[in-house]
Amino acid sequence: EAQWEEWKKILAIDTLPQDLLSGNCQTPEGRIAFLKAHPSLPLDTRHFSPDFTDRLLASFDDLDEMTDGLLVHSENWQALNLLLEKYRERVKTIYIDPPYNTGNDEFLYRDNYQHSSWLSMMHDRLALGREWMREDGAMFLSIDDNESERMRGLGATLLGEDQFLACIVWEKVHTRKNSARYFSISHDYIYAYAKRKRSWDRVLLPREDNGGYSNPDNDPRGPWKADPVYANNPYSADYEIEKPNGVRLKPPPGQYWRFSLETWQQYVQEGRVIWGEGDSYPLVKRYLSEVQQGLVPVTLWDRQFAGDNAAANAELNALFGPGRAYSYPKPSLLIQRVCQITTRATESESCILDYFAGSGTTGHAVINLNREDGGRRKFILVEMADYFDTVLLPRLKKVTFSPEWKDGKPKRVATAEEAERGPRIIKVIRLESYEDALNNLLPSEESSGQVALQFEDYLLKYMLQWETRKSETLLNVEKIS
16 A cells, blocks of 8 residues: 555556556556556565565566666765775766855855865765776766866876866856856866776767758668768869760869769769769769768757756656756756767666766666667666655656656656666665764663763763763774673
8 A cells, every 4th residue: 555655646646547547446456457557667665564575576586687776875985985895897987966066055064174175075985986987987077167177186186187088068058147247157067087098988979860861762772962072171083073974074173072083983883973964063972871870979068969957957847846856956868968978778787876866867867768779777876865765766766657747747657668678676775874873872761771872072972871971082982882
């Protein structure tokens, strides 16, 4: 019953059209029919007994292989350090969107130590993150002007200036803010570093627009577009073209033949020349199959290519309804582009790590991309805030169930193919913080003579047999035993 209630609350299954409900979900038969008709329903084992969960997980031959996502509710340095040996050199892509340290975010620092506190925090986490990277992996770091130079310097120090790949400029806002005092800021930066530049496996972006290519004459070699035979660039080819009508042509003034004589003769023999009428210059067919099957990524990412802040907010509003479920999210398309140029659908296992996971955009992006190209990329997300349970985890359940949402309700359910390409198992780990450990040691009302701990003036005060003492430092907790 708890699982059904969660599906109603998070997935709004009771709002689906009657033809999608597959019967009355108040009866066992109706529920079975509904379950069979919706293979993308996310089942959360916390709603079931430990015995059932143990039997369920034991039924998988290789649970690790079947696990597509790992969510860690924890402070990120603790998580990176604890899980390092399991994931050392296994991550293909790292994307992080850390606090920008603007003074308006949630990053805390002592007076007059704003930049140094931020640098210390980032240094430790970047250094650990590098240990997770594969030799052919890359790290992408989002930042704005406030800490841009320091982030670039930190990346150079920890990852190596010679491993720098690019500074990507992302158009996060496309409207002008006329209330800005100096300039209306329209962009953020993403610094990209390789673990080993010579080993980095850059992937070409898919060609999403093959405009200009067609096949009006049913050429068996497929779609083509017509290219001129001359160009502006100097080339040593010096010959005359003789058309079938007897007209002989030299390059136009200031122009040069695009091909050598041997290549031109080969094109004529292959029948890929469009001669034209009279003394017009011929054209040569360039086939889509001969074109590099992908595009080299550029460093300017506009909102049409990678989304913007408005798209990110609209995405969350569609999933959770109008309002601000999370402040300053990134659009999933932005991170999807990062994954497209760093991972391959054909690779058996590519892992993407985000240890400032926020609202879970990276997981959303990986799910979208896998559905699009059939890949089996995995993701690891680390987040410590309360919105781990209120935004991040519900978001991934929602996008697993349906790829399309409006006002917090699914517009449709995932197809069987989308369900097959969606995540199979997501593991959730919650790591106990130091403060949690202290709180868990507090005695119950029934107990007597047990140890109780609390903080006082940066020292640790402990109570043993109801006698209060104060330790020298926070580190000598081993005295309490």
